[in-house]
Amino acid sequence: MINEKIIVQSLEKLQPNIYLMKAKAPVIASQVKPSQFCNIKVSDNDFPLLRRPFSVCDVQGDSIFFMFDVHGEGTRILSEKMIGDEIEVLGPLGNGFNYNKKFNKALIIAGGLGVAPFPFLTKVLIDKVEIVSLIGGRNKNYVVKYGLKNVSVATDDGSEGYKGTVLDLLEANKESLIDDGTIIFSCGPTPMLKALQKFAEQNNVECQLSTECAMACGFGICQGCPVHSSTEDKYLLVCKDGPVFDSKEIVL
């Protein structure tokens, strides 16, 4: 964990509103695991005040990647960075996906920008297990396949792939998608994760959820990011105990 000054190497537009940033970050690149994240100081003044959390999307040698959509002020500033710009980044933060176990199929379920952590996970798992990716987006402008393998797409308006949510797509194909050795790795909006939690329980499949919530610090000192434990009457912290949780571990 470090507060590293990373240097922008490229900034690519993947979709009208979705960007991929590559930046030199030797220390973070050497430590990070899939679905860990960084807390980014997007400007070099006090506006906006808080850092912004982003998953590390991919790693290549000394470089890390972030994928983001322009949302509000913070991501707008990020989208206007230029090559050579320095950015202060805290990372890697949190716990990534847990794949150091026996399984033979990684079923990736991503909604919207929830695809962000999966290029990196795909790279790490590609030679080890079968990978199937289901990704959902509002419409085709919100679909990003960068770095994924075996991708099926669902869009709310049907402008690309299956018409419906990614959960509908999963439900429709669950027989062929899930077997004994499958682990679901998922990331996306909370309503999607909630539905998936139910799906995993009903279908008795291991499911890891990469969760999101408002954060101030990103490393456990503000207690701003609680998620309720399902086993004890207490809160876990998304930034420190997560962002990845077993779907049985938390109440969303």
Next chain:
Amino acid sequence: MINEKIIVQSLEKLQPNIYLMKAKAPVIASQVKPSQFCNIKVSDNDFPLLRRPFSVCDVQGDSIFFMFDVHGEGTRILSEKMIGDEIEVLGPLGNGFNYNKKFNKALIIAGGLGVAPFPFLTKVLIDKVEIVSLIGGRNKNYVVKYGLKNVSVATDDGSEGYKGTVLDLLEANKESLIDDGTIIFSCGPTPMLKALQKFAEQNNVECQLSTECAMACGFGICQGCPVHSSTEDKYLLVCKDGPVFDSKEIVL
């Protein structure tokens, strides 16, 4: 007076920390008079909150110029503008120099960035009267002669021209500089204007001071910019009644 969206046409570095911006501003360009100013919204978000006031430095056809040094956050943002950027500008504001009278010599006295309004004044007066310009700066990096005529320089450290303040330089040469038909047009830091006020009184020469002070609105609604009247027990407003005052009119 208008809230005009001006478009940056060029941004030149005149000195290590001093910039000259040219921007397309047809309406303001057609209305502005020397030493009127504009109140500039430097960013397109709420940071920094207030506009920043700058003298119109020059006018060329449809274009106006601003000259500024990087001071704090606002001027830093201005210095990073790119060609084609739009900026919201209120102007022209205030009352400029009063030169619609009989005189034969304009003695310009400027301290630091106080030179800003004088390229425009020089352009307007050049064919009408003799112009002599005395400018002062901390050192040679703070001396800008852009658009001026007949310039003598004073620097605090003697790195260019006379060693001392511009007031020292004036005092030392007052016999040759001032005659019956002279009007002093001045702009600079308040201590300099104060000294000049005294000089003008002692030497009985007409003197117009372009003053500066903190401003919120720039057009008379906040009452944030008072300067004490010397004739009545009341405050005048720098933005509306000034920024140019006859040196006898105000108490600095």
Next chain:
Amino acid sequence: MSEIDLQVKLGNLTLKNPVLLASGTVGYGNEISQFTDLSKIGAIITKSVSLKPRKGNPPQRIVETASGMLNAIGLANVGLEVFVKEKIPFLKEIQSTIICNIAASSIEEYVECTKVLDHEDEIKGFEINVSCPNVKEGGLEFGNNLTAVGKITEKVRAVTNKPIIIKLSPNVARISEFAKVAKDEGADAVSAINTLVGTAFDIWTGKPKIYNVTGGLSGPAIKPVALAKVLEISRNVDIPIIGVGGIMNWKDAVEFMIAGATAIQIGTVNFINPQAGIEIIEGLKNYCKQKEITSLAEIIASYKLPS
């Protein structure tokens, strides 16, 4: 879809829309009218008027802070007489609803000003600025004192039938108690909030950045505080609230209305964007369209709190 109804009522005063320009931030309307069409605004609240003219404080009067500004203008104003003779004629021309804000150092002065202005047809209501030092009580602020706010409301109520709005100070522990007393003594509405007390120092000279030492903090920095005060009043007292503090755009205006405000005022933003008022009115209309509601009144105090 039919036209959106933006009308709101403050006591017996109907405003064509809920966007008001806050006292002290538009003078008497003349300067800002060069940049915006005041006839479209719900109402203009004049710079605080006092019985006698006030010079105001020496410079420096304002300083920028993080997402805010401090001001200590010192209630500089032309005084009642000049106001009536010179300012009201202009205000008449602009065809906006005029509410006159009154500042005073004694209860008698509040009453005297209200009495005189009650005769002026152009003045449709009064906003009583109680964030003024009470000279009789050694300079303590009226606005912090429940009894004083009650007394002022009662006495002013006795001399006018026009709507009275009490502008509350946020520098108190429970603002709803002040709203309650205002209501009980006959006020038609309250404005919340006036500025927060703040200061700033120059670290090289040790001098305060404003001559008056402390000033009033306004702007986006105070919006969360203003919203909480509006909500507190809304949950505890049944009186129309005019929300004010840090509103920069229509979204902020909606937030205040959800929190309980019947109307809103904009202050600091006028300095930065003199057309903000009109932009907010347009934004409110579009918001209603998107929400598919025909009357803005539906959103007032529509907050949904966790049970």
Next chain:
Amino acid sequence: MSEIDLQVKLGNLTLKNPVLLASGTVGYGNEISQFTDLSKIGAIITKSVSLKPRKGNPPQRIVETASGMLNAIGLANVGLEVFVKEKIPFLKEIQSTIICNIAASSIEEYVECTKVLDHEDEIKGFEINVSCPNVKEGGLEFGNNLTAVGKITEKVRAVTNKPIIIKLSPNVARISEFAKVAKDEGADAVSAINTLVGTAFDIWTGKPKIYNVTGGLSGPAIKPVALAKVLEISRNVDIPIIGVGGIMNWKDAVEFMIAGATAIQIGTVNFINPQAGIEIIEGLKNYCKQKEITSLAEIIASYKLPS
């Protein structure tokens, strides 16, 4: 030039420098120690500890605002027992001065916590957070009630000889009255300020952005208010003040010391720059060098007000 003396005294507690980490913004030190050397910091103030563990509020607990943030963590903490068993051992290791912040819902609970912790050598002093609801009085805040603050100070004073710091609420009309009562009842210092009450709403759902409805506003937005509160105390009460509220860098720290603070705390900035504390200490040293003073104490309450 000789080394700059940054030492300051709070009662009988000497701190190696005046930079403290504020309660609730560094947990119990362990996480932030990965980014910064806590042994260099003047003191760490622990997250508020209460007698029993507290789960804290449901999400959402925080939201960003203009130059600030609202939080309603709900005093989530491990409780006294776990604190003593598990957290103090780590705090011991880091070789910083530890001040324990105590939160409670009754006067007895404050006393009980202080008694237990008085035995812990690692705890060098107590900061009493009075911005908690008083359960016995139906949830009204202790911090708004002069009598309650006096009582708490008196009772806590009776059970410890270690320095007691009363952390004052800014949500009152005259904070100096609270500082006065704290002093009179034996407090060694006061901290000013805790967060301001604020809120924010989602304009599409009408729901408050934080589950608890209102939260505490911190960050640069509140700095002018915090400075004014420190100045008010400094001008009226002779007690060491720890300034807190919106400090982002050494310049802000100097501003607070000029306004009357003997020491300062940093809160929100820790989330953004975990090394801020150390950078501020360095900045203070350089400031002293530039001002050609050898002891930082010279700037405390060095404000120069217009006469």
